[in-house]
Amino acid sequence: MVRQVARSGRPIDVEVSVLGAEPYEPYNRLMLSEVLAGRADLGGLTLPAAPAGMRVFAGRPAVELNRESRVVVDDLGSEHPYDTVVLA
DSSP: HHHHHHHSSSSOSOOOOEEESSSSBBOGHHHHHHHTTTSSGGGBBBBOOOTTEEEEEOOOEEEETTTTTTTTTTTTTTEEEOOOOOOO
């Protein structure tokens, strides 16, 4: 879903925050084996630049999920409020 939103290039009417422990931009892990096997291009792994309304926090893992207050806390203590959370 994040990939579809990012590729559309259109502003979105919701806020999307992507937190990840890895220090680089998110990529399509499902395609990694295809790239390593030479059946797909490395460029197919990466997401396009985030459109307005989408924030990517590379190197910022979620360390706490407070369902009562509907907040995800990252490793620096920053709080990210949510309506819907997807853990992957």
